[in-house]
Amino acid sequence: MIELHDATKTYEQGRRVVNAVRGVTMSVTGGEFVTIMGPSGSGKSTLMHLMGALDTPSTGRAIFQGQNLQAMSDSERSLLRRTRIGFVFQAFNLLPTLTAAENVALPLLLGGTARRLAMARAIECLQNVGLDPRKDHYPEELSGGEMQRVAVARALIADPDAVLCDEPTGNLDTATSRDILELLSKLPAPNRRAVILVTHDPSAAAYGTRLVKIRDGVIESDEPVRR
Ligand SMILES: Nc1ncnc2c1ncn2[C@@H]1O[C@H](COP(=O)(O)OP(=O)(O)O)[C@@H](O)[C@H]1O
Numbered sequence: 001m002i003e004l005h006d007a008t009k010t011y012e013q014g015r016r017v018v019n020a021v022r023g024v025t026m027s028v029t030g031g032e033f034v035t036i037m038g039p040s041g042s043g044k045s046t047l048m049h050l051m052g053a054l055d056t057p058s059t060g061r062a063i064f065q066g067q068n069l070q071a072m073s074d075s076e077r078s079l080l081r082r083t084r085i086g087f088v089f090q091a092f093n094l095l096p097t098l099t100a101a102e103n104v105a106l107p108l109l110l111g112g113t114a115r116r117l118a119m120a121r122a123i124e125c126l127q128n129v130g131l132d133p134r135k136d137h138y139p140e141e142l143s144g145g146e147m148q149r150v151a152v153a154r155a156l157i158a159d160p161d162a163v164l165c166d167e168p169t170g171n172l173d174t175a176t177s178r179d180i181l182e183l184l185s186k187l188p189a190p191n192r193r194a195v196i197l198v199t200h201d202p203s204a205a206a207y208g209t210r211l212v213k214i215r216d217g218v219i220e221s222d223e224p225v226r227r
């Protein structure tokens, strides 16, 4: 579903050049739950951005379901992200002036779906994460775990082929983290979705089907997880 071929990403800041990703080849197929771990600054977020069409490689290739991401325009990539890929971030990224249901519906509303349809689908997604009783609450009225559930529901609104999560439990306590990881681990089935989880949390790997370790922008190991 997602392929990187000898992908690199170089950032230039004035005279400083950072090789954040240095020649990564890997692919992720539907139904997999891939956990990506590595020290801070090792290139995890950059790698996730390449796989999720948030950014394109400096050299090498990134492919999403057979489509070469570099060959697409910014607006084509943004359409692909809105319709085929869900994202979950550490900081939840909910809009404070919108209710939980409106936050979940937002990707559909931005895509031009009628409000009544979008809200109905949003409430369905909130039900799937056990949060429909909170649908009319604003983010500041929700706990961290609840906000992250709203973000997961929002990531699922377009029934995406892949869900990419960057340190989704980074702001949560241990018990709440476990709930969120449990929820994420149920996403690949039954739709054969791919889930990619970037995390610092060593206990998170147990929820996935595969563990990729990255260091200094290169893959150090890539192994199935035995349950
Ligand atoms: N937009 C950027 N501009 C310049 N350097 C960046 C940028 N994003 C990341 N980097 C650098 O690239 C390296 C990898 O960063 P990142 O992918 O965020 O690592 P991680 O998510 O593993 O902490 C770091 O050295 C970081 O400082």
Ligand SMILES: [Mg+2]
Residues within 6 Å of the ligand: 044, 045, 046
């Ligand atoms: Mg990061």
